[in-house]
Amino acid sequence: MLAEERRFRIREMLSSQRTLAASDLCAVLGVTAATIRRDLAALEHDGVLVRSHGGAVSRMSSTNFQPSYQTLSHVHSTEKHAIAREAEHLVLDGETVFLEGSTTVYELACCLNQRKRLTVVTNSPTIVCQLQRSTGVTVLCTGGDLQKDTFYFSGEWAQRALSEIRLDKAILGVSAIDIPYGVSTANHAEAQIKKMIMKAAKTRIALADHSKFGTQSFAYVGPVTDIDVLVTDSGTEAKYVKVLREMGIDVLIAGATGTKRKEQNTTYSNK
Amino acid sequence: MLAEERRFRIREMLSSQRTLAASDLCAVLGVTAATIRRDLAALEHDGVLVRSHGGAVSRMSSTNFQPSYQTLSHVHSTEKHAIAREAEHLVLDGETVFLEGSTTVYELACCLNQRKRLTVVTNSPTIVCQLQRSTGVTVLCTGGDLQKDTFYFSGEWAQRALSEIRLDKAILGVSAIDIPYGVSTANHAEAQIKKMIMKAAKTRIALADHSKFGTQSFAYVGPVTDIDVLVTDSGTEAKYVKVLREMGIDVLIAGATGTKRKEQNTTYSNK
């Protein structure tokens, strides 16, 4: 087998598997570990992957693209992950959904790679990159100005794109939710986009970990009753859950107990 | 057996096999390794294949399993890199430029991270992700439908965004350039986008390595005179350069020693 062929197959595997174990590669490709190591070194040099002890992690369509995302997602990452896993069941095959950029929604996007017949609209370049290899998912992007603080698109192009579509479901992260005040966010442009997403979707699903409750932020998005389904973690105080449910909102609590989650980047050997 | 027939059979084999081993070709065609090497060298120059240690890899998109970013990014990467470095000087601080998704243009985007006061518009999510951390660069994205084969945005949203802007410079990769026929590309949607980019820009800069010359592809983009500046590598035949210059096109040759054509993906240890 040609060296090129071998490396091509490694690339190929990386498009379906985010992580590869060096030992597995030795067995599958029939070469020694030294050769695999050299292959991985070469592919790392080409920017295809990032090596890690025992194997490698894909660099395309992964969180390695933006460190800001990584640093952010470390915060409450266990809860975010549980929330994403819970929200995944709300997305059905054949639907058209909006995924609004936010770290929690990004986690959700990672779960959707294997879906068939799903249309995703998003204002996040990171989510686009995450989903670009999944053949079963049609991806549309609003485009617009890239906000340097949040890494989402906003602005005129994004707004007009949103004004022209109707969605089965919109999934968005919220940065602040308060019962009397409503939902708010730090960025005015982001608030504008969130309002339009709300308007375009039949079902509005919000993801918020427990730290977001009872807080207010600069730019007002809308009342909490704009939300149809709210997914949060078990750390949220019961009083919030109770009041929201009384207001007719479907509150889902993601079970985050005991699931000791390790950092995504270092678990390369899992199948 | 005629040399022409031998090379035809190699082409034929490449349409069913992505890679060919030189040793296999010797056996099948009944000639020595030296002859096969000369054949492969000739076919490489014609842009049919890319040589690699021990054989060759098909370059024709129809046979490539995924003629995507990753597959092609290592092909002619030395030339692409040199071209990108050369084109970098054409982008000036303070300008508004369009970067059209293509592997060579992506290389260029990587060089622009440190710029101050630069506005970049692009239809490539990969380029957005590449530039999103650079504080000095304002990034806009056309949005649109994500093409699963090329990973660029196209479609209505992309077209309308392009119809509303005027650019100092547009930088695009070309997949096929032929003197009488003009510029063409494999994808119809991509050709549409390219046309609009051409229209929106005051100065149109095309990047093309030597293998693109003298080739035609499915979808017509426009005559070669649409191009103001063409950046290529030193492997391009002099006749093309001469004719294009006579037509008033500013042809820049990226400095690379013509004889030494090492494959980047096989040299991982240097530097």
Place this chain on the structure above:
DNA sequence: AGCGATTCGTGCAAATATGTACAAAACAAT
């Protein structure tokens, strides 16, 4: 914190591939 098991980096040697000079062979045209 310590320890055994893996894994990593790398020098070395064998095998293989590459580029090229040169001669032989095939071909084309008078």
Place this chain on the structure above:
DNA sequence: ATTGTTTTGTACATATTTGCACGAATCGCT
């Protein structure tokens, strides 16, 4: 037939790849 051109085979020096080996670094587990 002969002459000039192109192509192919041979030979050989150089370059690359790969497996093996061994010390160093890292990981997982107690």
